[in-house]
Amino acid sequence: MAVKDIFQPDNLFSEVMTKIFDILLLNILWLVCCVPIFTFGASTTALYYVMMKLVRDEENGIVRGFFKAFRENFRQSLPITGLFFLFAAVLTVDFHVLGQNGTEREVLR
16 A cells, blocks of 8 residues: 555545544534433434444435434434433432441441
């Protein structure tokens, strides 16, 4: 491989770096869209949708595809996100109660 081939847009290095940058950009979009907690489900669904498009080499645009999938799945994901956080809250309370019971028994002995 000659030095002049490094700067060609269709070489292996350029393709790998493009995929890495696309994945990095997609993760940043996911983090930004997860800041309001109730959009966690829609953001995760959009991340998965665009990532599958990347794997199949069918992507047309990372940002545009992410927000399109985000809008399409927002209403469907709200109830599931609510159930997820309800389940997480129940688990947190459960572990807190179990932790309190363990320390009280040790104090009583």
